[in-house]
Amino acid sequence: MNYKKTRYTLLYLMLGIMLLFSPKFSLNAQAEEEEFDPGEYIMEHITDDYGWHITTYNEHHITVPLPVILFDGGNFVVFSSGKFHQGQQAYKGYALGFTEDTDGSIVKLGGNYADYTGELNYEEACPPIDHVCKYDVSITKNVCALLVSIILLCWIFLSVAKKYKEGPLKAPKGLQSFLEPIILFIRDEVVIPSIGEDKYQKYFPYLLTLFFFILVNNLMGLIPIFPGGANLTGNITVTAVLAIITFFITNISANKHYWKDIFNSPGVPWWLKFPIPLMPLVEFIGVFTKPFVLMIRLFANITAGHIIVLGFLSLIFIFGAMSPAIGYAVSPVSVFFYIFMGLLELLVAFIQAYVFTLLSAIYIGMATEEPHHEELAN
Amino acid sequence: MTLLASLITPSFGLLVWMLIGFGILVFILAKFAWPVITKSIAQREAYIENQLAEAEKVKNELANLSKKHDEMMAQTKAERDKILGDARKISEKMYEDAKIKANNEATALIEDAKKAINFEKMKAIIDVKNEIANLSIDIAEKLIRKELSDKDKQNQLVEDWMKGINQN
Numbered sequence A: 001m002n003y004k005k006t007r008y009t010l011l012y013l014m015l016g017i018m019l020l021f022s023p024k025f026s027l028n029a030q031a032e033e034e035e036f037d038p039g040e041y042i043m044e045h046i047t048d049d050y051g052w053h054i055t056t057y058n059e060h061h062i063t064v065p066l067p068v069i070l071f072d073g074g075n076f077v078v079f080s081s082g083k084f085h086q087g088q089q090a091y092k093g094y095a096l097g098f099t100e101d102t103d104g105s106i107v108k109l110g111g112n113y114a115d116y117t118g119e120l121n122y123e124e125a126c127p128p129i130d131h132v133c134k135y136d137v138s139i140t141k142n143v144c145a146l147l148v149s150i151i152l153l154c155w156i157f158l159s160v161a162k163k164y165k166e167g168p169l170k171a172p173k174g175l176q177s178f179l180e181p182i183i184l185f186i187r188d189e190v191v192i193p194s195i196g197e198d199k200y201q202k203y204f205p206y207l208l209t210l211f212f213f214i215l216v217n218n219l220m221g222l223i224p225i226f227p228g229g230a231n232l233t234g235n236i237t238v239t240a241v242l243a244i245i246t247f248f249i250t251n252i253s254a255n256k257h258y259w260k261d262i263f264n265s266p267g268v269p270w271w272l273k274f275p276i277p278l279m280p281l282v283e284f285i286g287v288f289t290k291p292f293v294l295m296i297r298l299f300a301n302i303t304a305g306h307i308i309v310l311g312f313l314s315l316i317f318i319f320g321a322m323s324p325a326i327g328y329a330v331s332p333v334s335v336f337f338y339i340f341m342g343l344l345e346l347l348v349a350f351i352q353a354y355v356f357t358l359l360s361a362i363y364i365g366m367a368t369e370e371p372h373h374e375e376l377a378n
Numbered sequence B: 001m002t003l004l005a006s007l008i009t010p011s012f013g014l015l016v017w018m019l020i021g022f023g024i025l026v027f028i029l030a031k032f033a034w035p036v037i038t039k040s041i042a043q044r045e046a047y048i049e050n051q052l053a054e055a056e057k058v059k060n061e062l063a064n065l066s067k068k069h070d071e072m073m074a075q076t077k078a079e080r081d082k083i084l085g086d087a088r089k090i091s092e093k094m095y096e097d098a099k100i101k102a103n104n105e106a107t108a109l110i111e112d113a114k115k116a117i118n119f120e121k122m123k124a125i126i127d128v129k130n131e132i133a134n135l136s137i138d139i140a141e142k143l144i145r146k147e148l149s150d151k152d153k154q155n156q157l158v159e160d161w162m163k164g165i166n167q168n
Helices: A002-021 A023-033 A038-046 A141-166 A175-195 A200-222 A236-252 A256-263 A278-322 A324-368 A373-377 B002-008 B012-147 B151-167
Strands: A051-057 A060-065 A067-072 A075-080 A094-096 A106-109 A129-132
Touching (some): A067 A106, A141 A200, A175 A200, A200 A236, A236 A278
Antiparallel strands (some): A067 A075
């Protein structure tokens, strides 16, 4: 009985989603005047932006304007990204980059436009570009998502910590009981086996934060509406920062044994070390490739997932542009694959958070590992 | 190509925000959340472990107690049986002793009686003997008196006696 009910609910849900994504509904206005470009559509979703575009309704872009903060010419310039009007206007001489090189960044216009506020007409009178604003610390879509996730994480874990403080011997409840097995899993299956029972405590807070930061942002990236949907963990800057932190922690806490193993690897024939230090070189490069691979893995996995999901959605619009009938025919298949990919992404969200944390823990473990007794004897 | 380039080009602003934001996040959580959570979890784990160990101990103790109880019961039973047995033995012995004593007493009494009877018998016999002796002496006296009434017979008797003495 219940099963049947659930099945019907699912069916209605799918129909509803199909209707939402059907070409007639959302593409009515756009399809008539401009061709749908899936590449642009996908890139818009996975790259950073100065405003947070939510939807387009009747040719009006509904966007959450975010503050632009520039450090330009020795002082801070702060204004709302809404002033750009999707690149249609300039504000005090600042405009969104419109050439191929400057796409995605903010440029300072030169010449007559140096302090210009108002409409820009690139075709008739292309304004000269003075320079690209290098020190751009705007609250972009990704920064906004970052802040949201930080607040969310703080709220989650401070409230959970409060609950623990209230009754450390009580059985966990609610959010606490969802998080506790994960925390225990990280501790018992990831951190302790990699670093060791006696040293893990020093690195445990960082690794826990790392895991939950990646996990929460992976999951938020899967939510298609406003506070979610930003591709934060699929952004190379974010993954790079995480990888760099792991790199620094690894190398700062590395002991003599670790460096000795790198420059004089045991169990390697001497002619690989002398006269050409081939192995030491490979090992030394490995010090940098490890975090580099961490960075690329997370970035590529999450971005690829988003691209595939969005690709399936784009199929509807592509076929819908040919003929609404084909669009309708394709949409169930697309929605099916979308849901399938969504679930896969959910899995990937956990796996990638786990893998990043596990590898970070293993690298730290390798760096802090004490020499074995057999080696000492040799 | 620009699409790919924009994907893999780190952006300065996000880098700054990420460093600051993630740094603050690690700081806040490492200061206010993780120590409390991990300590509480460890504390609870230790508590549960203790409780389990204690439960095991109590269980063992209970088992011990019941064993002791059983032992005590068995001991008490044995003691009771022993006491009862002893009592029975004592009573039996007393009975036997009493019996033996009674027997002995009876025997002694009988012996005494026998002795008394014998004594009396002997006494009676002696009396009878004396009586008989007296009687016979009397008879003999009478006889002798009668016999000695004539002289011949007196001589005859002396002669007989003398014969008897000679023969001796």
